[in-house]
Amino acid sequence: MQIPRFWRQIPNRYNLIGVQCENCKKVYFPPRIVCPDCHRLSIGKMKQYKLSDxxxxxxxxxxxxxxxxxxxxxxxxxxxxxxxxxxxxxxxxxxxxxxxxxxxxxxxxxxxxxxxxxxxxxxxxxxxxxxxxxxx
Amino acid sequence: MRDVAIIGIGMTKFGELWEKSFREIGIEAGLRAIEDAKISGDLLDALYVGNMSAGKLIEQEHVSSLILDYSGYSSKHLPAVRVEAASASGGVALYEAYLAVASGMYDFVMVGGAEKMTDVGDAEANRELCSTADNEWESIFGATYASLFAMLARRHMYEYGTTEEQMAHVAVKNHKFASKNPVAHFKNTLTVEQVLTSSPVATPIKTLDCAPVSDGAAAVVLCPWDHARKFCDTPIKIAGVGLATDTIALHSRRDICTMDAVVRASSKAYHMARIGPKEVNLAEVHDCYTIAEIVEIEDLRLVKKGEGGKATAEGQTDIGGKVVVNPSGGLKGRGQPPGAVGIAQVVEIVQQLRGEAKERQVPGANVGITLNIGGTGATAFVSILKREN
Amino acid sequence: MVGIVSYGGYVPRYRITPAEIGAVWGIDGKSYGESLGVKAKSVPGADEDTITIAVAAARNALKRVSINPKDIGAIYCGSESHPYAVKPTATVVAEAIGATPDLTAADYEFACKAGTAGIQTCMGLVKSGMIKYGLAIGSDTSQGAPGDPLEYTASAGGAALLIGNEKVVAEINRTYSFTTDTPDFWRREGQMYPSHGGRFTGEPAYFRHVLTCAKKLMEMQGTKPEDYQYAIFHQPNGRFPRRAGKMLGFKDEQINQGLLTPYIGNTYSGAVMLGLCSVLDVAKPGDRILAVAFGSGAGSDGFDITVTDEIQNFKRENAPLIRHYIENAVEVNYAIYTKLKHQIILREE
Missing domain, CATH: 2.40.50 (OB fold (Dihydrolipoamide Acetyltransferase, E2P))
Structure with missing residues (x-):
């Protein structure tokens, strides 16, 4: 695998860092840019979230x-x-x-x-x- | 939108075609379809090619132009489009071609699907299949394509009581059909015992639960329904189509035992064809693993959810049953060249509806359905084909 | 007050016995193991290495306290089996425990005492006020050449000590090191397995350094063996630490809790630190501990430690005790052992 591809996912793969949609509070892992439930309303509201292990x-x-x-x-x-x-x-x-x-x-x-x-x-x-x- | 007919079909043998290159099999299927349609190739308006991985498997991208060129039509400068949607590449190419003819943009369109798997070793071929899952969040962690279907199978067993023996019945049935199909990869029949005792791949999936990797190509010629009778005594109507998608990763699905994309694509197709699952006489489904056939016939609503295994073991999907599933032998028996699968399924249904399937002819075949999936069900293409007397 | 704020150990689950190893080389491994005082040694899983062990130990240490990992200002990882010759173990650990980016980090190598060297560095940084917390880790997947006596003991494990000056559960009263140039054991660049001086590793190396270090440290502190509830000496096998203890005047009861080699083998950089973890698992306020590490090449780091009242509020139960790792073990045969150690040559794809 190419180095940058792995490197950029280090927080996710080491520590289960996903995202939470601040609009509906649903948690996603792996991280998503848009909430599949809230769509447009979630833009800019997908915040880093450390999942329970x-x-x-x-x-x-x-x-x-x-x-x-x-x-x-x-x-x-x-x-x-x-x-x-x-x-x-x-x-x-x-x-x-x-x-x-x-x-x-x-x-x-x-x-x-x-x-x-x-x-x-x-x-x-x-x-x-x-x-x-x-x-x- | 115009109704669309299939007036020509053609395919190569599926299997290990050592002597033949990618371009040779692609052309062979296309020429057969032209011959079958009894039209001049000069009539064609466009070419659509379904292909999963030529870039990786034969280090050749841009296969749309390649196939058109070697078909002898480069001087006509026809539009040619390559479609990629993993193992649903062929089905999605057909969908696109259907839209083009239905819309009135084109009249005569060739749709082909082709894959050359055996120029690389098994490891590379399997790696390619793995890459149709979510590479970053499934494959990299050690998941193989078989292992994803295995986890689907395990959960299906847990939720519905499906058994390994029921899965084995899928393989037995499909090999039986394949043994009667001259183009099939496998000619041998199997027993349930043989399937159950074959070596484990990813539990509960065993070697004989898996479709092989094959070379092969298939092609069909489409034209507007109103022109069809001019070329063909028994044109087959594309009565309904549906294309749907779902999460790329199996783990993110609403329910890993239900392919929602299949449910959605088939609903659209049934609705468009104005028929229900009960009116379907035969089906070609995407049995890349035996569990896939079980889940798919449930999600096409050919049987009740959770009863796919039981129905198979009871013979409900064999000749004389409720609906005949994979009379071609399916991916399991006829073979699995990913890009060609979706088109080959249509070729089989057309043969059956025309009454030309010889030894494996399904009696009273009037309505057939095909289901071609990509990955673990992230893409699903469904077509409903009808013979109109 | 500088000392241990938290600690965590980790030992891989697999074990192999001397009898199993001996059978491969045609010798009575059981008797040989008895002569070494080793019943089994730990074996890392196929996907474990010094980095994963260091992370597991560090995470265990952090589970027992509620500190912000960003307050860790330094991480030192001591090992003689860093997976990379160039590229630090410590940065992976820092990222995996969420301590990045405002910290210093480096790898140490000093045979079996690279981890305790990290403790000393952290003590200095904490004492000087340069950092709030420092994390010192000793972790190894040590190698012994097949057929070499080392094969019976070289094992895998690691421990992490969080050093600070708030809520200290065990105060480090003093540390002292005794260092000379003594080539008893080494591994040249590019070599798979270490070499050693055979019996030369005993008297002039292990015993001279451990005994001198312990004696001088007790002299400086004005203590005698009977002042300590526990003593931990580097443990390349089950015999040396007992003999060293006896020569200094310690009794077996003081040695037993911190002597893990009989059950898990020699975890190299992890050895004394895991022994210390095992002692801290049971220690009570006021208990005094003498810990003396030894690294070939050669040097000894000695620590005079007193357990504080804070240990009563300390959440030991938030991470597995060393006893858990010792008891939760699975024996493997030599064939599986070679597979886990990646010694089977696989086809290249």
Whole structure:
């Protein structure tokens, strides 16, 4: 990936920075320039909003035929996560066995490597999720 | 607006066409359509080409001019337009061509769809399919195209009790039809057991739940309905069309198990054709994965929401059932050259409505519907085709 | 009063045992592990590195206090396994905890004591009034050449200490360092794995520096081993810190809480700092702690620490305790271990 393309999304990918429409208060992630509900009324009113890093698994899959750059992680778990603030996002679930993941499982954001531009290139970091476990 | 007819159809074999280049398959389909329409190519007013990824897959952009040139019409300097809407490129090209003829702008239009997938390896072909999802917020996180449909499938299983076995029935049915289709990528039939035990791709999707990546092209010739009988004994009327879109990312949909774009596009098409889903005899839908067919026949309202899997397993979508789905073999059996799919679906329905589908002929085929989607349903094109006696 | 305002540790979930490693090289790994005092070592996930571990530790530290991350004026990340040779770990951490842009940040390298060097720098900046808070991180995904004795201990983990002078939960009474040029362990530019001087790493390196540093620090402070509830020494294996403690006059009860190597291996820059986190997880007001780090090359950083009353208001429970990471572990075999460490050569696309 081109460096500027990743660099400009760092706040979003590191810290789940999305936007909130000040007109209807709905939260969006990834950020949008226009609120799909308020349209014109939202222009200039989409303000940065840090989303909660917790959510539940809305759906998931265990990938055996990987995306490029994920060959070493096979099998890996991808999920659509329903965040507490409303939006759903697509992200990996790590640090557990596939059998432990269920629709409705509670998850929280962790910070991991997303990929790299080959051995000599930039390393990309950002959000993944891990199951919330009862702490002892 | 004028009524529009399809007076010619043509397509190449779908599959691994090692000997043939992109331009060769594009021209082959077009020439067959011209031959079928029994018109002189000199009558054509314009060309529309649906293509997803020539720029990436064969490093060739500007394919509208390329195809027109190699069709031998460069000296006529005809207008030529390339349309891209992921795997709905062909359908959207047809939509645009339909509008041009219906409006009176053009009389005779060639619409083609073509894709050359096998000049690159599987990894690159799959990466191209991935790029039809939201690259910045889905693909980059490791989601593959199959994994997105897998998450749709998992949720559908959770909400409606759909099973992997029901999904397998889609593959079995579509391979059965494909085995009778001379242009199909796959000739082999499958058993439910074979599908269920094939290797996992992205659970619950297995290898035999996936459509292959194929080369291929398809083309149709459109003209105003009022001229159609001059060229063709059995012109097929485009009775309704609908084009609709939704969020590019699956996760942002109102409901990941419902393709709202399909609901909207089909509503428009039904309304325009003044028919309801019950009057549809056969359907060509976008079964890039078996779950896609299940969801799509629900969202086209051919079956009740949530009952697509059950209806399939019960044979409701096979010959003798309520509505025959994918008599061509679908993407699963006939093959999946993304840009060509939308046009090939129309080619199949026209053949069926003309009664020329031979071994896989659907008895009493009078009204057919096609559904061509882009990405995970971010674009949906629906056409309703009718035989008018 | 300069000291620790908050702390956070992180240890990856995977573990491998000496028996599993030994089996690959045809030796009795179980006995070898026992001789090293190591039952298992932590292994980073395939998508973990020194940066992700540093971020996890830093975020855990910030979860326990309600400070504005923008008030952090300095971040120092100590490691001998920074993912980039050129491009700082510290800037990624700064961005990931929301501390950018008004701060200074840099990476440190001093073998296993790069993290504690960061604590000292932060103390100086806080004491001088140049910054309100400083974040010192020690984090490593350390490498041991396959088949080398280091392979049995080189592990992954990290800790972050927030240094300041308000609401200090543990005051750092004094720090002292003992430094010489002693080439006991090194890694040349471009080399995958470190090299070491074998038994030379013992007496002239580890013991000389750790013991001298501890003795001088206690001399300066006028303290004796019995004045401390806890003592933490750098822990390349499970034996050295116990022996060092014994030589100085400490008892096992003072050492145990801060000795993590038996369960997670040697986390290098994370080692003493994670040990300190483990002690702070249970410490009470008034408890005195002696922490002595050691970095090959060589030097020791000693810290004389007193836990304050503030620890009673401190929200330890807002982030996982070290015990949680020790207990919440999954053993992997050597094949999975090599996969997690990216040692399987994959086809290039």
């Amino acid at each position: 917790k959510g539940v698994v809305h759906s998931y899959t265990v990938i055996y035929e990987p995306a490029e750059g994920f060959e070493n992680q096979v099998p890996y778990i991808m999920a659509i996560i329903q965040l507490e603030d409303g939006p759903r996002i697509t992200a990996q679930i790590v640090d557990c066995n596939p059998e432990e993941v269920k629709i409705g499982s509670r998850v929280e954001m962790v910070f991991r490597r997303l990929g790299e531009d080959g051995k000599a290139g930039i390393i990309y970091y950002g959000y993944k999720f891990a199951l919330v476990k009862t702490q002892t």
